[in-house]
Amino acid sequence: MNENSGLPNPPERERKPKINDLGQHEICCADCDAVLLIMMQTEETDLINKIKVENCPKCGGESWINTLVGKYFYAQAMGVTIKSMEFDDEKELMRIRMT
Numbered sequence: 001m002n003e004n005s006g007l008p009n010p011p012e013r014e015r016k017p018k019i020n021d022l023g024q025h026e027i028c029c030a031d032c033d034a035v036l037l038i039m040m041q042t043e044e045t046d047l048i049n050k051i052k053v054e055n056c057p058k059c060g061g062e063s064w065i066n067t068l069v070g071k072y073f074y075a076q077a078m079g080v081t082i083k084s085m086e087f088d089d090e091k092e093l094m095r096i097r098m099t
Protein backbone atom coordinates (compact mmCIF):
# COMPACT_ATOMS: atom_id res chain seq x y z
CA MET A 1 0.00 0.00 0.00
CA ASN A 2 3.05 2.17 -0.22
CA GLU A 3 3.64 3.92 -3.50
CA ASN A 4 7.34 4.02 -4.00
CA SER A 5 9.31 5.44 -6.91
CA GLY A 6 8.66 2.45 -9.18
CA LEU A 7 11.13 0.15 -7.46
CA PRO A 8 10.08 -3.46 -6.88
CA ASN A 9 9.50 -3.01 -3.18
CA PRO A 10 7.76 -5.52 -0.96
CA PRO A 11 4.15 -4.49 -0.31
CA GLU A 12 4.56 -3.52 3.31
CA ARG A 13 7.65 -1.70 4.47
CA GLU A 14 6.74 -1.48 8.07
CA ARG A 15 8.28 -3.21 11.02
CA LYS A 16 9.47 -2.70 14.55
CA PRO A 17 12.88 -1.09 14.92
CA LYS A 18 15.79 -2.98 16.33
CA ILE A 19 16.70 -2.29 19.92
CA ASN A 20 20.38 -2.41 20.81
CA ASP A 21 22.07 -3.13 24.13
CA LEU A 22 21.69 0.42 25.38
CA GLY A 23 17.97 0.39 24.90
CA GLN A 24 18.20 2.66 21.91
CA HIS A 25 16.22 2.04 18.80
CA GLU A 26 18.16 1.81 15.60
CA ILE A 27 16.54 2.63 12.33
CA CYS A 28 18.22 0.70 9.56
CA CYS A 29 18.18 0.85 5.82
CA ALA A 30 15.73 -1.74 4.50
CA ASP A 31 17.98 -2.42 1.54
CA CYS A 32 21.52 -2.67 2.93
CA ASP A 33 20.86 -2.79 6.69
CA ALA A 34 23.12 0.18 7.49
CA VAL A 35 22.19 1.97 10.71
CA LEU A 36 20.86 5.35 9.67
CA LEU A 37 19.36 6.85 12.78
CA ILE A 38 19.42 6.21 16.49
CA MET A 39 16.38 7.02 18.57
CA MET A 40 16.81 7.53 22.29
CA GLN A 41 13.71 7.53 24.39
CA THR A 42 13.48 10.51 26.73
CA GLU A 43 9.97 10.04 28.07
CA GLU A 44 7.32 7.38 28.17
CA THR A 45 4.23 8.89 26.60
CA ASP A 46 1.43 7.76 24.31
CA LEU A 47 2.85 9.78 21.48
CA ILE A 48 3.14 7.74 18.31
CA ASN A 49 6.02 8.52 16.00
CA LYS A 50 6.21 7.14 12.52
CA ILE A 51 9.61 7.60 11.05
CA LYS A 52 11.08 6.86 7.70
CA VAL A 53 14.63 7.57 6.65
CA GLU A 54 15.29 8.27 3.01
CA ASN A 55 18.40 8.43 0.85
CA CYS A 56 20.67 5.95 2.58
CA PRO A 57 24.24 7.26 2.08
CA LYS A 58 25.47 3.74 1.36
CA CYS A 59 22.99 2.52 -1.22
CA GLY A 60 20.48 5.32 -1.83
CA GLY A 61 17.71 3.19 -0.37
CA GLU A 62 15.40 3.91 2.51
CA SER A 63 14.32 2.48 5.81
CA TRP A 64 11.09 0.78 6.63
CA ILE A 65 8.47 2.87 8.35
CA ASN A 66 9.35 2.58 12.03
CA THR A 67 6.69 3.15 14.62
CA LEU A 68 7.84 4.18 18.08
CA VAL A 69 5.72 5.12 21.07
CA GLY A 70 7.00 7.77 23.47
CA LYS A 71 9.17 10.83 23.24
CA TYR A 72 12.46 10.42 21.46
CA PHE A 73 15.65 12.22 20.82
CA TYR A 74 17.01 11.69 17.32
CA ALA A 75 20.69 11.06 16.87
CA GLN A 76 22.64 10.53 13.70
CA ALA A 77 24.33 7.22 13.34
CA MET A 78 28.08 7.17 12.74
CA GLY A 79 29.08 8.47 9.34
CA VAL A 80 25.56 9.61 8.50
CA THR A 81 24.39 13.21 8.25
CA ILE A 82 20.79 14.33 8.43
CA LYS A 83 19.99 16.72 5.62
CA SER A 84 16.37 17.49 6.36
CA MET A 85 13.46 16.47 8.53
CA GLU A 86 9.99 17.01 7.29
CA PHE A 87 6.66 16.05 8.78
CA ASP A 88 4.11 14.65 6.37
CA ASP A 89 0.76 15.68 7.88
CA GLU A 90 -1.26 13.48 5.60
CA LYS A 91 0.53 10.28 6.55
CA GLU A 92 1.59 11.54 9.99
CA LEU A 93 5.04 10.43 9.05
CA MET A 94 8.38 12.02 9.84
CA ARG A 95 10.58 11.81 6.78
CA ILE A 96 14.23 12.18 7.47
CA ARG A 97 16.54 12.63 4.54
CA MET A 98 20.22 11.91 4.67
CA THR A 99 22.85 13.71 2.62
Ligand SMILES: [Zn+2]
Nearest residue numbers: 029032056059
Ligand atom coordinates in the same frame (compact mmCIF):
# COMPACT_ATOMS: atom_id res chain seq x y z
ZN1 LIG B 1 21.14 1.32 2.34
